[in-house]
Amino acid sequence: MNDSSKATDRLLAIARSLQHPEQNYGLPEEFVRKLRAALLSDPLLPRPNPSISLWQEPVHPTVSSIQSPTLPSYADIVVIGSGITGCSVSKALLEDDSLESTTRIVVLEARTLASNATGRNGSQLVSPVRHLYNTMCKRHSEETAKEMGRFSFMNIERIMGMLEELDPELQESSEIRHVHKVMVAGDEETWKTSKESLNSFREAIPSHQTTHRVTEQDNLAKDFNIKNGHGVIDHPAGAVWPYRPITGIFERLLVQYHDRLSIETNTPATAIKYISGTASDGSSMPDYPYVIETPRGAIQAKQVIHCTNANAAHLLRPFRSWSYLTKSTLDPVSERFDGGLYYLQQHATTGDIWVGTDYSNIFDVLTSDDTAVPGHSVEALLKFLPKYFVKGWPEDERPELKGVWTGLQGHTSDGLPLVGKLLNRGIGALYASKAGQGVII
Structure with missing residues (x-):
């Protein structure tokens, strides 16, 4: 087949x-x-002129568009992608004492640094395990669901710990903060399912029995200023301005490992070839079997690690058809897709509210084009706040729009991340990606 x-x-x-x-x-x-x-369909390479994300403003002054005067000809490891996964992989490799101290790493980025999903979304450090626990048990068994839950919580703790170990200047600019995550159920069925799942979760993992608060519909307006929800589950969480710590970490890695790390922005990997025993210049170099082609020339590498998420299937053809339909509202006549998802956070200093949605034409959802935002999505966002909050916006008053953009996420059909060695040596050695429920750290 x-x-x-x-x-x-x-x-x-x-x-x-x-x-x-x-x-x-x-x-x-x-x-x-x-x-x-x-x-x-082929997701193609990232588009050269994406919609402008306010999370990427201002751009990092030194590493946003950094590249070497001449593209390196050889590398021990080539990392494709510079988002949170690419940054995490690069940092871990450089700090790994089991590797040779001369191991050289080249990071390839098709656009500017951290310009895709990591730089196009606000990072809410949360776990979906509590309200999805019953579903996870059905799909993966109760014991596996418990382990997935524990791993998810440890992952968040590790990220917050890492962020709080950054130097004070980077910590301040990254706006690291401890917050409360408020999950609002928009319909009665979702509310019932979420509470049942939370109860099962509390029984299964007693150490988290008291971390969640349940608020019924009658108290939403008083406690949360929410107008139309059916109930709330809230719990402690974290938040960060993701573009800033990622670009800041890359900047510091370049200083600390200046002789081992190269970052090549605006340098897309257009093809990968496996040529055992042959170097890119035709000479014999059996230890560097991968040839990564770019518009600036070719790099020969011992290993290739794909950290490209939504665009991964351009180079990794077997990965096509990642994106999938969840159980959401889908009208085949209007082709509207409505997953019922709105997510928002408020800036503690400016008071600005950042809000996103998945409401769109289904074929605007299943696309790799992030250069423009569909008008109906903008309209849905503008109407959301006055309908959602009791106080703050009169029904007939639209919020002031400071910016609007879109971004791409890769999803897997089972909702699990993909991490590991690729069997087809001709397309690269390793792959790591998120799956829509979190990122690989």
């Missing part, structure tokens, strides 16, 4: 979650055809 057939089968397996017995699951044939095509 070829890769395309396997991907189509995965798509159909996901579609079965719609629980519809009819052929094409009750969706028009032309719509399903377009949907398959979108899921199997």
Whole structure:
């Protein structure tokens, strides 16, 4: 079975979650055809002129567009991608005492540093385990769900600990803060399911029994200024301005490991070849079997690590059809996709509210084009705050819009991250990515 057939089968397996017995699951044939095509399409390279994210302003003055005068010809390890995963991998490798002290690492970034998902979203350091626990038990077993939960909590603690170990200047600019995460259920079914899951979670992991507070619908306006929710579960969490610590860490790594680390922005990896025993210049170099092609020339490497998330399937063809439909509102006539998701946080100093949504045309969701924001998504955001809060915005008054942008996320069909060695040596050695529920650190 070829890769395309396997991907189509995965798509159909996901579609079965719609629980519809009819052929094409009750969706028009032309719509399903377009949907398959979108899921199997090549994400291509990151677009050169993305929509402007306010999280990336101001740009980092020294590393945003950094590159060597001449592209290195050889590297022990090439890391493709400079977001939180690429930064974490690079930092871990450079600090790994088990590697040779001369191990050289080259980071390739298609655009400016941390310009994709990491630089296009506010980082809320939270775990979804509590309100998804029952679902996780059904999919992965109770013991596995417990382990996943513990790992998720340790991951957050480790990130907060790492951030608080940064130098004071970077800590201040990164706006690291301890906050409360308020999860609002928008309908009765979600609220019932979330509470049942939380109760199961509390029984399974007693050490977290008291970390969550449940607020019923009658008290939402008084306690949270929320107008239309069905209930709230809130708990301690963390938050950070993600672009700033990532670019700041890269800047400091370049100083500390100036003879071992190169960062090449605006240098996309366009192809990878595996040529055992042959160097990029034709000479014999058996230890460097990977040739990574870029518009600035080729690099030969011992290993390649893909940290490219939503664009990964451009180089990793078997990964196509990652994106999938969750159980959300999908109208095949208007092609509107509404997962019911709105997420927001408020800046502690300026009072600005950052809010995002997944409401859009389904084919605007299943795309790798982040150069523009669909008008209906902007309209949904502008209408959200007056409808959501009791006080702050009169119904007929729209919030002031300071900026609007979009970003890309890679998702897996089972919701789990992909980390490990690739079997096809011709496309790279290792892969690490998030799956929509968190990042690999």
